[in-house]
Structures are given as C-alpha cells and as structure tokens.
Amino acid sequence: MTQSTPGPVGRFRTGRLVEGRPQALDVWLVTTHDAEVAARVAGLLGGRPQPNEGGEELDHDVLTEVETVRVLVDGPDALASHMILRDSTGIIHQCDGLEFLSPEEKKGRPCGCPPLFEDRKLAAKEGRGPMPSISLTFRIAAEPALGEFRFLTGSWQMAAQLSDLTEALERIDSPAVCDLTLELVVHTTRSGRGFCYRKPVLTVLGSPGTVAPQPPPTAEPTPAPAPSPRRRRARPVPEPAIPPALEPSQTVSVNVALLRRAAEVLGTDSHEKTVIAALTGVVAGQHQTAELLRLREQVGQIAALAGQALQGGDSSLT
Ligand SMILES: [Zn+2]
Numbered sequence: 001m002t003q004s005t006p007g008p009v010g011r012f013r014t015g016r017l018v019e020g021r022p023q024a025l026d027v028w029l030v031t032t033h034d035a036e037v038a039a040r041v042a043g044l045l046g047g048r049p050q051p052n053e054g055g056e057e058l059d060h061d062v063l064t065e066v067e068t069v070r071v072l073v074d075g076p077d078a079l080a081s082h083m084i085l086r087d088s089t090g091i092i093h094q095c096d097g098l099e100f101l102s103p104e105e106k107k108g109r110p111c112g113c114p115p116l117f118e119d120r121k122l123a124a125k126e127g128r129g130p131m132p133s134i135s136l137t138f139r140i141a142a143e144p145a146l147g148e149f150r151f152l153t154g155s156w157q158m159a160a161q162l163s164d165l166t167e168a169l170e171r172i173d174s175p176a177v178c179d180l181t182l183e184l185v186v187h188t189t190r191s192g193r194g195f196c197y198r199k200p201v202l203t204v205l206g207s208p209g210t211v212a213p214q215p216p217p218t219a220e221p222t223p224a225p226a227p228s229p230r231r232r233r234a235r236p237v238p239e240p241a242i243p244p245a246l247e248p249s250q251t252v253s254v255n256v257a258l259l260r261r262a263a264e265v266l267g268t269d270s271h272e273k274t275v276i277a278a279l280t281g282v283v284a285g286q287h288q289t290a291e292l293l294r295l296r297e298q299v300g301q302i303a304a305l306a307g308q309a310l311q312g313g314d315s316s317l318t
Pocket of ligand 1: 094096111
C-alpha cells in the first residue's frame, strides 16, 4: 500500500480483464481506491461504482458511459513518454527513441532504435524493439478538485502524435483544456471483412477561459431533461433513441444503447463484433435473422457510420 505518497486518485483505462481475458472497452473505465472519487466520477461521467474484481490495488471500478472526457492537462510535462522493452529479467531497453534511459550501464548511449515509426513498430512486433509507454496526468475539467487521474497507454498512434501534442500544450498557458477520447476506428480488409478498434486520442482545445468544461453531447444516450427514475440500472434498458442525422466527420461515434441492443440480438459480446456482424451479415440462427430484419434499419445506421469511415470503400453490407 503506497497511499501515503501523493499520486493520482485514479486511473483511466480502455480495457479490463474479464475471466482472465482482456476485453477492450468503448467507454472509459475509471479505477480508484477512493470510494468518494468513484461516486463523483459516476456522477460526472455516468456508470456505477463496482468493486474491482481483478484483484488489483484499486478497489472501485466505474464503467462510465462516455467515450470522451474533457480534461485539464498541466502543460507538456503532464505527458510523459518513453519506449520500453522487458523480458523475464526486467527492463532490457528503455529509451527516448535516441538514447538509453536504462539499464543504468547503458544510460545516455545511443539505443539504436530506427528513426522511422513503421520500423519501430515492426521491431516491437517481432520482440526486438521497445514499445511506447505513455503516461498522461490530468484532472477532470468539470471537477478539477477531485484530483489527478492517470492514463497509461502503449498506443502507437498516440506516440506518433506526441511531438504535436507537446507543442500544442506548450502554446497554451497551463492548464490546457483537452478532450480525451476513445475514438472508434473502422477498417476493412481487401477481402471486404470489416474490423474496428478504439484508439485513445488527446485533442488540445484551449485554455479554461475559452473552452467549456464539458464536451458537447454526442450520439450516446444522455439523460433526458425530464426526470426518469428508472434509468441507469445495472443493465440499462435501451430506449428507442433515434440517433441524430449523420454528420460527415472523420470521427465516428455510435449510439451505445443501440449497439447494446444489437449485441443482444446478434449474440455478440463486444461492440466491435456487433459492428462487424452488422457489416458482414453474419448471423447465427434463423430466429436471429428474423430479429435482425426488425433491427435492420437501426443496424443499418451503424453500418452507415462504419461506411463513412471506410470512405466509400467496399462494404459487404447488403
Ligand atoms: Zn531505443
């Protein structure tokens, strides 16, 4: 227990372990050892605090209902990164891309990482080279007094944006207001198979005086203005929300409630698989086919969103 040392009050995560298997998430998961923080996070970002089942050091999970969190980032130092490769003995290559940071006996010497990102990725994939390790420290813009949170990622996409992000953060008097987003990326292979994933994206927006502390509402289900005491059950009852008209955008956002409903019908266990199933028309049983027909219109909207991301590429959706 290292709670006596000041540090982040919680972590933002893009995935979790479910029965020992990693599961990618399409909304932010916040873990914290502080029950009050968990309750406030749930109040701000949706979801309910749950006891952490993974046996980690943090006790409370909040699976939020948002893919974008508006945050305050205290200058470029809040964004730390290095490249790291471990083996069973520990760290064997930690560098800044040019020089070793560790092991100690190699510190300051050229590390030999290739200059091109693609070459670095390949080396990492083959176990020869280090992976990015990025740490972002921030506060939630809507309630900075909650304390600092941390997000750790090995995202190559974010690593590729680091110098731009650092420059953007340098240009703004601290703290910078940013959006931290789990952005849906939809791809299709040459054979027409669709797949998608989420990538973390940090967008520097401006200073607190010029940017609202909350992101604008998205296509996700948001609480209606009228009080609705039945909402926010453990298993949210999907309301027949009609997503707003699609806007041409490089960022694809989808209606989470709709995806959940489609997942129930399609028997898929992740939003990614749901979209893939919607795209490819892979449906297991006849009764599911019938139900899919009823949902076709709605699922078609998911496919349309995906289609946008594919920029008019071949889709096997019928
Ligand atoms: Zn290196």
